[in-house]
Amino acid sequence: MSHDHDHDNELDPFAARVRALETILTRKGLIDPAAIDVIVDTYETKIGPRNGARVVAKAWHDPDFADWLRRDATAAIESLSYTGRQGEHMQAVFNTEDTHNLVVCTLCSCYPWSVLGLPPVWYKAPPYRSRAVIDPRGVLEEFGLTLPAETKIRVWDSTAELRYLVVPLRPEGTDGWSEEQLAELVSRDAMIGTARAGQPA
Numbered sequence: 001m002s003h004d005h006d007h008d009n010e011l012d013p014f015a016a017r018v019r020a021l022e023t024i025l026t027r028k029g030l031i032d033p034a035a036i037d038v039i040v041d042t043y044e045t046k047i048g049p050r051n052g053a054r055v056v057a058k059a060w061h062d063p064d065f066a067d068w069l070r071r072d073a074t075a076a077i078e079s080l081s082y083t084g085r086q087g088e089h090m091q092a093v094f095n096t097e098d099t100h101n102l103v104v105c106t107l108c109s110c111y112p113w114s115v116l117g118l119p120p121v122w123y124k125a126p127p128y129r130s131r132a133v134i135d136p137r138g139v140l141e142e143f144g145l146t147l148p149a150e151t152k153i154r155v156w157d158s159t160a161e162l163r164y165l166v167v168p169l170r171p172e173g174t175d176g177w178s179e180e181q182l183a184e185l186v187s188r189d190a191m192i193g194t195a196r197a198g199q200p201a
């Protein structure tokens with residue numbers, strides 16, 4: 001994922017406080033910033049999104065589960081025990097050949113923690129939050145995702161009440177794959193809508 005230009009040049013008061021605290025604790029030898037980075041990365045990109053990936057893989061694998069996910073995502077996801085804060089009310093939005101779904105929180109950073117873990121920095125940054133609505137196609141291109149001109153893009157604005165999980169299109173060439181194999185193709189970004197599902201090697 002190449003979206004590494006700097007959005008956050010200025011620290012807000014909260015970030016400044018965190019930075020100050022981290023500096024003091026590091027100087028006192030109480031924490032190792034590198035270790036903290038590893039922990040954050042683990043929750044941002046590994047443990048958290050693996051839950052969502054299993055939900056998507058199950059929907060690809062099991063049409064009944066997909067129906068349930070479409071009708072009542074909260075209950076369907078809860079059946080896999082992926083519950084908790086910031087995941088109380090979920091809606092799954094399914095990509096189709098005609099329509100691509102993209103999730104944003106224009107107001108702040110609402111995000112389905114129970115299935116995706118911690119939000120990436122860019123998701124919380126003002127440029128993504130404003131531009132995803134104004135120019136979703138341009139934003140997707142910056143993520144390296146160029147959609148056919150005829151594909152509609154539907155943008156979903158998360159709130160504290162309702163959070164979204166994108167179910168990407170199942171890649172070609174995955175007939176007969178197990179849920180575990182399928183889950184490996186589902187990235188965090190694919191479930192936000194800024195990427196496609198991975199292709200089979």
Ligand code: FE
Nearest residue numbers: 105108109110
């Ligand atoms: Fe929010």
